[in-house]
Amino acid sequence: MVKHYEIFVxxxxxxxxxxxxxxxxxxxxxxxxxxxxxSVVTAHTNCGIIVTEPLDCILSDLDNMLHTIVDDDxxxxxxxxxxxxxxxxxxxYGHLRSILVGNNTVVSLVDGKMAMGEAQEIIFMEFDGPQKxxxxxxxxxx
Amino acid sequence: MVKHYEIFVxxxxxxxxxxxxxxxxxxxxxxxxxxxxxSVVTAHTNCGIIVTEPLDCILSDLDNMLHTIVDDDxxxxxxxxxxxxxxxxxxxYGHLRSILVGNNTVVSLVDGKMAMGEAQEIIFMEFDGPQKxxxxxxxxxx
Amino acid sequence: MVKHYEIFVxxxxxxxxxxxxxxxxxxxxxxxxxxxxxSVVTAHTNCGIIVTEPLDCILSDLDNMLHTIVDDDxxxxxxxxxxxxxxxxxxxYGHLRSILVGNNTVVSLVDGKMAMGEAQEIIFMEFDGPQKxxxxxxxxxx
Numbered sequence: 001m002v003k004h005y006e007i008f009v010x011x012x013x014x015x016x017x018x019x020x021x022x023x024x025x026x027x028x029x030x031x032x033x034x035x036x037x038x039s040v041v042t043a044h045t046n047c048g049i050i051v052t053e054p055l056d057c058i059l060s061d062l063d064n065m066l067h068t069i070v071d072d073d074x075x076x077x078x079x080x081x082x083x084x085x086x087x088x089x090x091x092x093y094g095h096l097r098s099i100l101v102g103n104n105t106v107v108s109l110v111d112g113k114m115a116m117g118e119a120q121e122i123i124f125m126e127f128d129g130p131q132k133x134x135x136x137x138x139x140x141x142x
Numbered sequence: 143m144v145k146h147y148e149i150f151v152x153x154x155x156x157x158x159x160x161x162x163x164x165x166x167x168x169x170x171x172x173x174x175x176x177x178x179x180x181s182v183v184t185a186h187t188n189c190g191i192i193v194t195e196p197l198d199c200i201l202s203d204l205d206n207m208l209h210t211i212v213d214d215d216x217x218x219x220x221x222x223x224x225x226x227x228x229x230x231x232x233x234x235y236g237h238l239r240s241i242l243v244g245n246n247t248v249v250s251l252v253d254g255k256m257a258m259g260e261a262q263e264i265i266f267m268e269f270d271g272p273q274k275x276x277x278x279x280x281x282x283x284x
Numbered sequence: 285m286v287k288h289y290e291i292f293v294x295x296x297x298x299x300x301x302x303x304x305x306x307x308x309x310x311x312x313x314x315x316x317x318x319x320x321x322x323s324v325v326t327a328h329t330n331c332g333i334i335v336t337e338p339l340d341c342i343l344s345d346l347d348n349m350l351h352t353i354v355d356d357d358x359x360x361x362x363x364x365x366x367x368x369x370x371x372x373x374x375x376x377y378g379h380l381r382s383i384l385v386g387n388n389t390v391v392s393l394v395d396g397k398m399a400m401g402e403a404q405e406i407i408f409m410e411f412d413g414p415q416k417x418x419x420x421x422x423x424x425x426x
Contacts (some may be wrong), residue, residue: 002252002319002425004394035144037210039321039390044403045337050241053187055195056221062241064219069211070351077341077348092345098344099334105183106246106392108278110146110184117185136392136399138321140282141144142422177286179323179422192383195329199361203376204383211353238372243369248323248388250420252288257420259327283286 003031007136011129017059020135021067021122024107025114025135034112036141041104043136046128048101054121067126070096094127101125109141147279153271159201162277163264167250167256169216169279176254177182183246188236188270190243196241196263208269212238238271245269251283287315289421295413303420305406309389309398311421320425325388327420330378330412332385338405354380375387378411385409388393393425 009018021039028038040062042049052058076092076138105122125133147169151196152162168181177208184191194200218234247264266277287310287380293302299352304324312322326333361378389406392399 004343004392004399010249012350022423035146036282037394041390041392043399044405045319045335045401046402051187052237052241053246055220055224057222057231058234058237060219065212071350076340077344080341093338096340096349099336099385101241102244102386103335106182106183106248106390108146108181108280113394114219114309115146115148115185117187117276119187120185131385138392140320157425177288178424194379194383194388198367199364200376200379202361207354207380218329242342243383244386248291248326248390249323249389250288250323250422257288257290257327259329259418261329 001033001142002043003033007025007135007137009124009133009135011126011133014064014129016126018124018128019054020124021100024122024137028114028139030077030111031139033109033141036109036139038109039104040122041136043125043134046091046098047103047133048098048125049105049111050101050123050125051120053119054123066097069100069120082104083134090124091128097127099109109139143175143284145175147180149277149278149279150265151154151275153268153273153275154205156271157205158268160266161196161263162266166264170251170256170281172280174282175251175281177191178251180249180251180256181246181280182264183278184266185276188233188240189245189275190240190267191242191245191247192265192267193247193262194265195261196265208239211242233270239269251281285317285426286358287317287423291419291421293408293417293419294325294328295415295417296409299347300410300413302408303338303405304408308406308421312393312398312423315423316355317393317423322393322398323388323422324393324406325420326408327418330375330382331387331417332382332384332409333387333410333421334407334409335421336407336408337406349379353384359376375412379409393423
């Protein structure tokens with residue numbers, strides 16, 4: 001059995017994190033699939049999907065790390081006028097952060113529930129917002 | 143066909159790596175699934191799952207890199223008393239390293255065997271041990 | 285339904301990126317699977333699979349970032365004579381970059397087409413070329 005869903009997140013700032021675990025759970029329940037895997041993938045190249053503990057202090061440390069490794073103010077090749085964008089691109093760091101944290105996750109599905117550790121939460125990361133963002137949820141199993 | 147397993151690793155140190163490929167292979171054999179994919183996901187937010195060549199020198203270089211990018215002694219927001227933990231948290235770097243290396247991997251399953259390159263091994267990474275850690279293995283296919 | 289394919293890329297330089305999205309799409313069409321997921325995994329520990337926007341300027345910024353985080357000229361433990369290689373290993377940085385960007389991706393498959401954002405392209409990254417490289421494509425669904 002295969003179920004496909006698309007969900008949307010309105011991100012609130014240029015750099016923004018949103019918990020999406022509950023929304024994913026709702027779609028798992030809706031799917032009727034009891035055992036298998038759940039794939040969660042962002043449709044955007046300036047966003048990420050991670051699994052970590054949903055504490056503000058951890059997300060703040062993550063924010064610092066991603067801004068240290070990938071400097072907002074570095075000289076980027078991507079920072080030039082792009083005819084396809086119709087404007088000067090200023091989101092090179094967003095692409096780089098997206099590649100570092102990854103754009104998808106896979107979760108076990110057991111007896112109708114996602115099998116995750118107590119501290120684990122699925123988090124959507126925006127690196128070039130605020131924007132309306134799309135996330136694909138695929139649930140595969142029996 | 144869907145098979146779900148949970149395996150456990152007793153990590154030996156605060157920062158510790160363990161080869162889990164053979165254990166995953168045993169569960170693939172047990173599952174009876176011949177073709178499909180194998181998903182391997184840790185249940186913890188201070189751990190990682192990677193695929194690399196199982197050489198001590200590479201793991202040592204990885205250790206150095208993860209300690210350079212994510213400094214043990216940096217000032218972390220997460221380093222404060224957390225009522226839900228009942229203690230002062232001191233594992234911010236573990237969360238960050240987990241996010242950088244990722245918490246899951248997917249492997250091809252062909253004719254009853256995991257299709258991997260000769261040099262590839264599945265490795266469990268502990269960033270806040272020693273602890274007993276859980277890993278989910280899901281095998282989906284025919 | 286499960287379909288497994290192996291594709292090959294001849295990389296052109298030590299550090300090299302190749303778009304493989306079109307090749308993956310051809311195999312999706314060939315598979316006859318209409319809905320499910322597509323797993324793309326490299327067979328090598330010095331390579332990566334990422335999803336980002338296929339612009340030279342972004343790939344150049346990524347190149348810079350990976351060479352800043354993981355220095356070609358650092359002292360690596362892995363840089364010694366390895367009997368199993370029959371030569372002195374000089375690709376520690378390749379392993380590290382591979383772990384940072386990840387060695388696989390998962391894509392949604394809907395009505396016979398990969399569901400991806402407009403800007404998303406699947407990219408194979410070589411960190412120790414030029415070599416002939418293998419990539420596993422698994423398509424699972426209905």
